[in-house]
Every structure is written in structure tokens, then in C-alpha cells.
Amino acid sequence: MSSLILKLKTSPSQRIDCSALTPDRLEDKTPAEVAAIELPSGNRTVRVDSVFDIRGDNTNHIIFENSSEKLDFVGNQMSFGTIEVSGNIGAYLGAMMTNGFILAAGNTGAYTACEMKGGQIKINGNAGDFVGGARVGQKNGMTGGIVIVTGNTGSRTGDHMRRGYILIEGNAGDYCGGRMVSGTIAVLGKVGAHLGYGMKRGTLLLLQAPKQGVSANFNDCGAHTLAFLPLMLASFRNLDTKFANLTTFSRVQRYTGDLAGIGMGEVLVKIG
Amino acid sequence: MIINGVSIDETFAEAFPMKGTRLIITAHNEKWAMISAQTFTGFATSVIACGCEAGIERVLSPEETPDGRPGVTILIFAMGGKSLAKQVETRSGQCVLTSPTSALFSGLESDTEIPLGQNLRFFGDGFQISKMIDGKRYWRIPVMDGEFLTQEMTGVQASVGGGNFLVLAESQEQALNACEAAIEEMRQIPNVIMPFPGGVVRSGSKVGSKFKALNASTNDAFCPTLKGQTKTELSPEIESVMEIVIDGLTKEDIDVAMRVGIEAVCKLGAANGIKRISAGNYGGKLGPFHFHLQEIMA
Structure with missing residues (x-):
């Protein structure tokens, strides 16, 4: 069996909801049945074979070739298998996924990994706003799993995030960790304004101090050696990311906030 | 044997x-x-x-x-x-x-x-x-x-507690030396501990007591000072008995530890006053795991 390859024929004029194209939803379907699936697109539906050239039959491993930022909800609620995306992709990549692996070779749209519960998403590019966030009206964003972004993330990374890891090798936009309930966001690069705005709990681990300083509503708790950091860094060793190669450290400057709320969140800035 | x-x-x-x-x-x-x-x-x-x-x-x-x-x-x-x-x-x-x-x-x-x-x-x-x-x-x-x-x-x-063997020697010092040698070797074995002080017990117990409040009491059959006073297990030349108790994650771990310990004791041998190796055997009242000394040392 070879991977199921869905090659986009032309760049679509309307956004297309690809929720139906996950290993879960395609399990036991023949290529003909896959071809006949109707995907929502605007106020109509389009058949899969009208949008994609279809090759292969292994629905556990789906590859989107010639992908477009107009393909939304790729990997939505998936619980097993692998999805590879050869280029840019639209919004809600891996939303609510519970397990499995998604590899995107390009940039992703807004709400990547929103309300993700488990599994891993690796983005070899930039991610849009609200990575690991919650949909409008929802209380919790990401509650498990790991998101790796080799590039930068947009605004409000980890909005309402409750559990899991977001590892950003580039820079994070404004309001990173905003309204975060728990979990961990680590950033190798720079962070934008309003870091941890409305943060309740959780950890923002920064490898470089923010140029603009830590937000005013965070208090400095001093420099500390924290035993959990080597343990956490060791857990990154098996991941395909720059975080796997970090020299272990446990010495950080600890800030807690957002003190306008319960103030149990923490920003840890590596020392040295 | x-x-x-x-x-x-x-x-x-x-x-x-x-x-x-x-x-x-x-x-x-x-x-x-x-x-x-x-x-x-x-x-x-x-x-x-x-x-x-x-x-x-x-x-x-x-x-x-x-x-x-x-x-x-x-x-x-x-x-x-x-x-x-x-x-x-x-x-x-x-x-x-x-x-x-x-x-x-x-x-x-x-x-x-x-x-x-x-x-x-x-x-x-x-x-x-x-x-x-x-x-x-x-x-x-x-x-x-x-x-x-x-x-x-x-x-x-699920684990096993109470594996043991007794070292019977001609003197207290010789019993202690033998037990120390055994403990040193047994501490190299994974998944087991010898929980008593220094790994050695000098007050081995039997199940039950003449006093109602106690469910264990001194193992009088192995107490050298009672040789003429109770139904003894000791021959005249035995002056001191010490016990090594072993707890382990599995029966097999205790088997290994007992073998290593008894070997270390036997290495000192009769020339160093070690006369017998025995074990705490309470007639089946205590537990379902039986460690037969001669099988372990075979």
C-alpha cells in the first residue's frame, strides 16, 4: 500500500473544509469512495476528485500536494495516522486532534492546533494567529500534545491554552500566552508585546529576555535553579526540533503574573 | 549438603x-x-x-x-x-x-x-x-x-517479603563477620533489600507468643542461651546465630540474593567458625513462598 496522495489540481477560489480527509474518516474507504466525498466550500460542496488528483490507497498516511492556504481543517479531530502537507495550508490545521502526527512543509493559517488534545504537529514554516488557542466562545484551547513551529507564530499564541507544549524556534507575536490557563510555551527567538496578558497559570520559557522587558503586571521573583527544567528539556530530546539540541540548563529568572488576575503564571527567562 | x-x-x-x-x-x-x-x-x-x-x-x-x-x-x-x-x-x-x-x-x-x-x-x-x-x-x-x-x-x-537464612557460628564475632561478608555481596543484587540494621537481624522471631498481645516472639529454638531450656535447634558448639532477611520485587530476585549471600558465608567456611546455614521455617504458618536452601545452592 502506498500513501494516499491528494494533489490539488488548481488553487481554489473558495476556502475548502477538509475535515473529512483524515485517517479516521477515510478508514476502510476505497479510492472511489474517497473520490466521491463532498467537501464543504462556501455555500456549496465539491467532490474530492474535482479538487484533487488522487493516488495511492494508504489512508493512514495522507499527503496533500500542491497545498493551498485555502484548505482549512486539515487533520481536524484526527486520532491516528500521519498527514503531510507539502506547502502552505489554511486555518484550523490539526484542530481538536487527539493523536497522530501532522507535518506541514509551509506556513499555516490561524487557529493551528486549536483545542488540540494530543499528538504532534510540526510546522516547517510560520504559523498564524491563535496557535493552540480556543475557538471563539470556547473556554479551553490546546489541552495536550506538542506543536513545533520552526518559524514564527502570529499573535495570541496559546490563547486559553490549558495543557501541552508549543515550541517556537523563531519569534512569537503579540499577546503570547495570553489568557493561558496552563501548559508550556517555549520560544527560542523574540516575543512581541503584552507577553502573558491575562495569564492564569502555565509557563512561558524564553531563551532570550524580551527587549521591551517583561510586562508590568508580572513581578520579578528572582533568579532560581529549577529542577524540573532539565527533566523537561530532556523530554524534548526525541523531537525533531532545535529544542532537542539545547544544552541543558536550570538557571532562570522567574517572573509571575498576570497579577491583574490570579497571578499564577510564570515567565522563565534563561540566565546566561 | x-x-x-x-x-x-x-x-x-x-x-x-x-x-x-x-x-x-x-x-x-x-x-x-x-x-x-x-x-x-x-x-x-x-x-x-x-x-x-x-x-x-x-x-x-x-x-x-x-x-x-x-x-x-x-x-x-x-x-x-x-x-x-x-x-x-x-x-x-x-x-x-x-x-x-x-x-x-x-x-x-x-x-x-x-x-x-x-x-x-x-x-x-x-x-x-x-x-x-x-x-x-x-x-x-x-x-x-x-x-x-x-x-x-x-x-x-506484587512482591515477596521475608526471604531469609540463618548463619550459625561458633562465636558472635564469627557470625557477624560472615553476615557482613554476605551483605556486601547481596547489596550488588538489584531488586532486593535487606531491611534490618546493616542488613542483619540478631533477634529472629517465631510466629506467636505465650503473651496474647504479641503475634511474634523470640525464636527460642535458635537462641544459644536457651540450649538447655527449650526444644533447641542448636548443637553444643553453636554460640551465636544471626539472620539475614531479604525482601524483593520477585521470588527470583530473592533466590539470587540468597544464593549470593550463602556463597559469601560459605567462602569463609568452617575454618572461620561457620558451622551451619539454616532458615526461618515456621511450618507453613507464615507464607506461600518457600525457598529451599539446598535447591538454591544446588
């Missing part, structure tokens, strides 16, 4: 089922990891009065510990999962949480788990922080020297 002049009795040690777990204590250096481990395993010689049996298994190098610091593994056993959980919680809270620079981890994976730091976290008074790392939950509890890090749960497995 006679080995190097030492007679191996045709008898068996009786042991009983227990529940056990392994914990890893790390600290800033080996000295403080050991202090914490010794405190944790203090007053844990026998379930008869201590509620559990615990001991230090071995020292770990920084490369072997979860947080990359020097560490010590300990094994702790109790008669049931609930009593084990209680002992682990109270001892962790009083002896590891309190110990400078310490951190506490599970050293045993199992489907059955008991709380490790799950309840200790409340010491944090709301300032405690949870972290999920590699699918396991850890608690960071703020303490005056920094943070106490502990894993939330530890695995439990």
Missing part, C-alpha cells in the same frame, strides 16, 4: 506476599541524596511494628537519574497497596520533602499506581505547579530552599 565445611540444612525459608515500589531520590550531591534516603528508610525493618520494610537498593550516577543529579534508589514494601501508599506518603512528606535540595521520582513502571507527590502538593498552599512531562505528571512545590520536585504517582507491584 556441605559447602567448605558448612552444613546447609535441608529446610526452607518461608516468605509472604507484599506490595512494593521503587523510589528515586536525587539531590545536589550524593551525600544529601543518601541522607534523605537513609531518613526515609529509617524505622522500616519489619512490618510487625514499622508498617513497612524499606531499604536502600543502590546509588545512582547523575546519568541514571531523571533530573541528571546524583541519586539513590530505595525499595519499600508493605502488606497491601493501601498501607504501602500511607507509608510512602508519610515518609516522603517527612523525610524527602524536608530534606535539602531533594527531588523524588518513581523508579517502577506499573499499571497499578499509588500516590507519590499527589497529596504532598497541598503543602504548596496553592502555589504548587503541575507539569506534564512525557505523559507523567510532576509537582513543583515551593519550599524555602527553592522548589521540591516530585512525580505524582509511582508504580506498585
Whole structure:
């Protein structure tokens, strides 16, 4: 069996909801049945074979070739298998996924990994706003799993995030960790304004101090050696990311906030 | 069976089922990891009065510990999962949480788990922080020297307690020397502990007592001062008997430890006053695990 390859024929004029194209939803379907699936697109539906050239039959491993930022909800609620995306992709990549692996070779749209519960998403590019966030009206964003972004993330990374890891090798936009309930966001690069705005709990681990300083509503708790950091860094060793190669450290400057709320969140800035 | 002049009795040690777990204590250096481990395993010689049996298994190098610091593994056993959980919680809270620079981890994976730091976290008074790392939950509890890090749960497995053998010698000093030699070798064996002081018991017990309040009393058949006063198991030349008790995660682990220990004793042999090896055998009243000395040494 070879991977199921869905090659986009032309760049679509309307956004297309690809929720139906996950290993879960395609399990036991023949290529003909896959071809006949109707995907929502605007106020109509389009058949899969009208949008994609279809090759292969292994629905556990789906590859989107010639992908477009107009393909939304790729990997939505998936619980097993692998999805590879050869280029840019639209919004809600891996939303609510519970397990499995998604590899995107390009940039992703807004709400990547929103309300993700488990599994891993690796983005070899930039991610849009609200990575690991919650949909409008929802209380919790990401509650498990790991998101790796080799590039930068947009605004409000980890909005309402409750559990899991977001590892950003580039820079994070404004309001990173905003309204975060728990979990961990680590950033190798720079962070934008309003870091941890409305943060309740959780950890923002920064490898470089923010140029603009830590937000005013965070208090400095001093420099500390924290035993959990080597343990956490060791857990990154098996991941395909720059975080796997970090020299272990446990010495950080600890800030807690957002003190306008319960103030149990923490920003840890590596020392040295 | 006679080995190097030492007679191996045709008898068996009786042991009983227990529940056990392994914990890893790390600290800033080996000295403080050991202090914490010794405190944790203090007053844990026998379930008869201590509620559990615990001991230090071995020292770990920084490369072997979860947080990359020097560490010590300990094994702790109790008669049931609930009593084990209680002992682990109270001892962790009083002896590891309190110990400078310490951190506490599970050293045993199992489907059955008991709380490790799950309840200790409340010491944090709301300032405690949870972290999920590699699918396991850890608690960071703020303490005056920094943070106490502990894993939330530890695995439990069915284990065996009370494996033993007796060293019968012509003098107290010779019995002690032989037991020390045995303990030194047995401490190299994984998955076992010898919970008594220095690994050696001089007050072996029998089941029951003439006093109603007690369920164990001195093993008078092996007390040399009672040779003319009770139904003795000792020949005239035996002046001192010492026992080594072994708890292990499996019966096979105890088999290995007993063999290694008896070999070390027999190496000293009759020339050093060691006359016999026997075992605590209580007629089947104590437990379902039987360790036949001659089979182990065959």
C-alpha cells in the first residue's frame, strides 16, 4: 500500500473544509469512495476528485500536494495516522486532534492546533494567529500534545491554552500566552508585546529576555535553579526540533503574573 | 549438603506476599541524596511494628537519574497497596520533602499506581505547579530552599517479603563477620533489600507468643542461651546465630540474593567458625513462598 496522495489540481477560489480527509474518516474507504466525498466550500460542496488528483490507497498516511492556504481543517479531530502537507495550508490545521502526527512543509493559517488534545504537529514554516488557542466562545484551547513551529507564530499564541507544549524556534507575536490557563510555551527567538496578558497559570520559557522587558503586571521573583527544567528539556530530546539540541540548563529568572488576575503564571527567562 | 565445611540444612525459608515500589531520590550531591534516603528508610525493618520494610537498593550516577543529579534508589514494601501508599506518603512528606535540595521520582513502571507527590502538593498552599512531562505528571512545590520536585504517582507491584537464612557460628564475632561478608555481596543484587540494621537481624522471631498481645516472639529454638531450656535447634558448639532477611520485587530476585549471600558465608567456611546455614521455617504458618536452601545452592 502506498500513501494516499491528494494533489490539488488548481488553487481554489473558495476556502475548502477538509475535515473529512483524515485517517479516521477515510478508514476502510476505497479510492472511489474517497473520490466521491463532498467537501464543504462556501455555500456549496465539491467532490474530492474535482479538487484533487488522487493516488495511492494508504489512508493512514495522507499527503496533500500542491497545498493551498485555502484548505482549512486539515487533520481536524484526527486520532491516528500521519498527514503531510507539502506547502502552505489554511486555518484550523490539526484542530481538536487527539493523536497522530501532522507535518506541514509551509506556513499555516490561524487557529493551528486549536483545542488540540494530543499528538504532534510540526510546522516547517510560520504559523498564524491563535496557535493552540480556543475557538471563539470556547473556554479551553490546546489541552495536550506538542506543536513545533520552526518559524514564527502570529499573535495570541496559546490563547486559553490549558495543557501541552508549543515550541517556537523563531519569534512569537503579540499577546503570547495570553489568557493561558496552563501548559508550556517555549520560544527560542523574540516575543512581541503584552507577553502573558491575562495569564492564569502555565509557563512561558524564553531563551532570550524580551527587549521591551517583561510586562508590568508580572513581578520579578528572582533568579532560581529549577529542577524540573532539565527533566523537561530532556523530554524534548526525541523531537525533531532545535529544542532537542539545547544544552541543558536550570538557571532562570522567574517572573509571575498576570497579577491583574490570579497571578499564577510564570515567565522563565534563561540566565546566561 | 556441605559447602567448605558448612552444613546447609535441608529446610526452607518461608516468605509472604507484599506490595512494593521503587523510589528515586536525587539531590545536589550524593551525600544529601543518601541522607534523605537513609531518613526515609529509617524505622522500616519489619512490618510487625514499622508498617513497612524499606531499604536502600543502590546509588545512582547523575546519568541514571531523571533530573541528571546524583541519586539513590530505595525499595519499600508493605502488606497491601493501601498501607504501602500511607507509608510512602508519610515518609516522603517527612523525610524527602524536608530534606535539602531533594527531588523524588518513581523508579517502577506499573499499571497499578499509588500516590507519590499527589497529596504532598497541598503543602504548596496553592502555589504548587503541575507539569506534564512525557505523559507523567510532576509537582513543583515551593519550599524555602527553592522548589521540591516530585512525580505524582509511582508504580506498585506484587512482591515477596521475608526471604531469609540463618548463619550459625561458633562465636558472635564469627557470625557477624560472615553476615557482613554476605551483605556486601547481596547489596550488588538489584531488586532486593535487606531491611534490618546493616542488613542483619540478631533477634529472629517465631510466629506467636505465650503473651496474647504479641503475634511474634523470640525464636527460642535458635537462641544459644536457651540450649538447655527449650526444644533447641542448636548443637553444643553453636554460640551465636544471626539472620539475614531479604525482601524483593520477585521470588527470583530473592533466590539470587540468597544464593549470593550463602556463597559469601560459605567462602569463609568452617575454618572461620561457620558451622551451619539454616532458615526461618515456621511450618507453613507464615507464607506461600518457600525457598529451599539446598535447591538454591544446588
